[in-house]
Amino acid sequence: MxxxxxxxxxxxxxxxxxxxxxxxxxxxxxxxxxxxxxxxxxxxxxxxxxxxxxxxxxxxxxxxxxxxxxxxxxxxxxxxxxxxxxxTKQIEVSPLLKHKALKIPKTLQIPFSEKEVVEVLSTIENPIGFEEIRNKLIIDLFYTTGMRRAELIHLNISNVNVENSTIKVLGKRNKERILPVLPIIKSQFSQYIKERSDLEYIKDNDFFFLTKKGLKLNESFVYRLINSYFSTVSEKVKKSPHILRHTFATHLLNNGADLNSVKELLGHSSLASTQIYTHSSLSELQKVYKDAHPRNK
CATH class of the missing domain: 1.10.150.130 (Tyrosine recombinase, N-terminal domain)
Incomplete structure (x- = not known):
């Protein structure tokens, strides 16, 4: 065995x-x-x-x-x-051939509102020091790129191109993709890189995001960071990096982005994965429809 x-x-x-x-x-x-x-x-x-x-x-x-x-x-x-x-021809039939997955109750992933995101970012509008500058950049990157928590944690410093306003991330199944960075984030990159270079000791130098002790971030650290900031403005049950990724997709769709573009930005292999983010944009469409249709006057 x-x-x-x-x-x-x-x-x-x-x-x-x-x-x-x-x-x-x-x-x-x-x-x-x-x-x-x-x-x-x-x-x-x-x-x-x-x-x-x-x-x-x-x-x-x-x-x-x-x-x-x-x-x-x-x-x-x-x-x-x-x-x-x-x-590898070690068996002829899988014992799981006719297995049916256990039923899972559908849970609604509720994204943050645009107001909630703005409120969080306004609390650190003028960040001071390494940690505040890093934290604001992390929140902004999640919200403006839709990257996964693991992609952010493993972001390599050599894959951050400040001049071209792009970052290269390594997604699921080691698939690379290039993400555009908004102009509003570009100055934050420069500010963070300067603060990062002033750290007294750096052990994990290949990684872009570090703790103040110069170590690579871990999953629980990033979760706690997002949960901490959004707990001050939101009463939603889930306040995680994934909800911020969900928020990114939902807000893009609400503002007219097409599903295929959102799929590429999220790094999904199929549209089926992206369609789970459409329920909120559908509610927005329903509102527009009810407000605009003459039969609803």
Whole structure:
């Protein structure tokens, strides 16, 4: 099994070109399933197991309090593993061939209003010092580019082109894309770069955004930063970098941007992924429609 798991890891990294973070998540899920079978059925080899074993694992995960979203993610990892075994002709049929994902209740992602974004940025309109200047730039970049949290964290300093007002980010599956930067952000870049160069010590020099100790940012740090600033102006339940990305897309659509352009900016591989951001723009269209149609007078 060790050799098979190692080969699966190479497949994900080299052929599928998944990020190391995604690969580790997949491997952890597969190893978790293997551990479940070892403990409960004294069976370490999971290559030729039937769906009954997988169903038992699903039941144990649900009974353990995991959400359907988490369980579905773990099963997706297992699907990828058995797909790899099919591809390498180690099995003839995937035990997950007829599996149906657990139902997930639809949750509405509510974006920030334009007023809320303006209010947050106005609180740091004239930032002073490294941290305030960095924080304002992070918020502005999320809102004006729609980049993902991981893309911001891993933004390389060599991929920030202040002169051309562009940044190059590395998205999912290691896909690169060039994002335009608005003129209002250009001066912030220069200001931040100057403050960054004055840091006493820099360990992670390749990364554009750093802590005041010169270290690369982490996911929880960025989440707390966004949550902290938007908690002062918004009572929405979710106040995260993803909601700010959602806000970027929604505000563009509300102001006339076409779906394909938003898709490219977000780095989506298909329009289906982008269409989840259209519900807010649809409500805007409904308002315009009701206000403008003569039958509603």
């Amino acid at each position: 060790v050799t098979i798991i190692a080969a699966f890891r190479d497949y994900l990294l080299k052929e599928k070109k998944y990020s190391s973070h995604t690969v580790n998540a997949y491997l952890n899920d597969v190893l978790s399933f293997q551990t479940f079978n070892t403990i409960n059925f004294d069976e370490e080899n999971i290559v030729h197991l039937g769906y009954g074993r997988i169903r038992s694992w699903i039941v144990s995960l649900v009974n353990g309090g995991l959400s359907n979203v988490t369980v579905n993610r773990k099963i997706a990892s297992l699907k990828a593993f058995y797909k790899f075994l099919l591809k």
